[in-house]
Structure formats: structure tokens, C-alpha cells
Amino acid sequence: MMADILVLTTGGTIDKLYFDALSEYKIGDSVVDRLLAIARVKKPFRVQGLIRKDSLELDDADRASIVKATAEAPENHIIITHGTDTMTETAKALAGIKDKTIVLFGALAPARFAESDATFNLGMAFATAQIAPAGVWIAMNGTIFPADRVRKDRAANAFVPV
Incomplete structure (x- = not known):
């Protein structure tokens, strides 16, 4: 049976590991499978690890691989984990894909x-993938934004409409 939703993981803060205050972070294995299991999600989904980088380290080749994996996926509902710093850049690269949410x-x-927003944002993304029309969306801070009308406000540490 084909999954209804594909979750592509690309790294970012959601998957960061910190060992102590003096250590540099490292992108660990994706936590998405575990978070969806804890949430008892029954909607068929598939998780595909694609990249394990901080979004500031993503380059054009990485974005091209995200676009390719999204375009070639048999699923029409796709969720992408992504670092927040360059999320809107990747969203722009995905804008040419039609007929997929x-x-x-x-x-x-x-x-x-313990006080991460990851689980809530994943839930918002999972719901949005099921009900939003085809297009590219960003689910952050309890809001669903059309991807071409949002930016990260670093001073507020939040996504805001533009």
C-alpha cells in the first residue's frame, strides 16, 4: 500500500544533538518516526532521510535534490523537515512543482x-498536508503560511507574514 504522506528529512535544528555546553552541535538521526509513533499517527506515511545538514549549510545541489525527491515522489502530500534559517529559499525552489501539497x-x-516546538510544528504540517490545496506551505509558530508570503524574523525568533 502506498503511503498517503511522504516526510522528507533534511536536518536542521529539529534533529540537532548537543553533548554539553562546550560542544558543537551535530545533526543526528531524524526524530520524525519517533514523534509520529508517540502521536499514534495512523494515517499511512513514509519517512525518507535525504540530507542531514544545518540549513545554513545547504547549497544549490542540496536544494536540487530536495526538489527532485519531491517531484519524483509517488505521494502528492509531502512534508519536509528543514532548518528555519533558509526554509523560505528551499520553498522558492519547490514552487515550480504542481499538483502536490x-x-x-x-x-x-x-x-x-523538553520545551521544543518540534512536535507541535510536525502536527501542524501533518494536518496541513492533508487539507491544504496544492502548493508550497510553511507551518511554523502555530500558523500556516503560503510559502511565498512569509519570512523568518530573527529578532523575534518567529515566522511572520510579508
């Missing part, structure tokens, strides 16, 4: 932290 989301604190 694509939702990017991330976290402002790693999912492994």
Missing part, C-alpha cells in the same frame, strides 16, 4: 529538548 516545517529548539 508541500509543507515545510522545522523547529526553533531541537526536538530532543
Whole structure:
């Protein structure tokens, strides 16, 4: 049976690991499978690990691989985990894909932290993928934004409409 929803993981803060205050972060294995299991999601989905980078380290080749994986996926509902700093750049690269609902989301604190927004944002993205029309969307801060009408406000540490 084909999955209804594909979740592509690309790294970002959601999957960061910190070992102690003096350590550099590292992008760990994706936590998405575990978060969806904890949430008892029954809607058929498939998780595909694609990239494990901070979004500031993503380059044009990485974005091209995200676009290719999204365009070639048999699923029409796609969720992409992504670092928040360059999420809107990747959303622009995905804008040419038609007839698919694509939702990017991330976290402002790693999912492994107790007070992370990761689980909530994943839930918002999962719901958006099911009900939003075809197009590219960003699910952050309790809001669903059309991807071409949002930006990250670094001072507020939040996504805001433009």
C-alpha cells in the first residue's frame, strides 16, 4: 500500500544533538518516526532521510535534490523537515512543482529538548498536508503560511507574514 504522506528529512535544528555546553552541535538521526509513533499517527506515511545538514549549510545541489525527491515522489502530500534559517529559499525552489501539497516545517529548539516546538510544528504540517490545496506551505509558530508570503524574523525568533 502506498503511503498517503511522504516526510522528507533534511536536518536542521529539529534533529540537532548537543553533548554539553562546550560542544558543537551535530545533526543526528531524524526524530520524525519517533514523534509520529508517540502521536499514534495512523494515517499511512513514509519517512525518507535525504540530507542531514544545518540549513545554513545547504547549497544549490542540496536544494536540487530536495526538489527532485519531491517531484519524483509517488505521494502528492509531502512534508519536509528543514532548518528555519533558509526554509523560505528551499520553498522558492519547490514552487515550480504542481499538483502536490508541500509543507515545510522545522523547529526553533531541537526536538530532543523538553520545551521544543518540534512536535507541535510536525502536527501542524501533518494536518496541513492533508487539507491544504496544492502548493508550497510553511507551518511554523502555530500558523500556516503560503510559502511565498512569509519570512523568518530573527529578532523575534518567529515566522511572520510579508
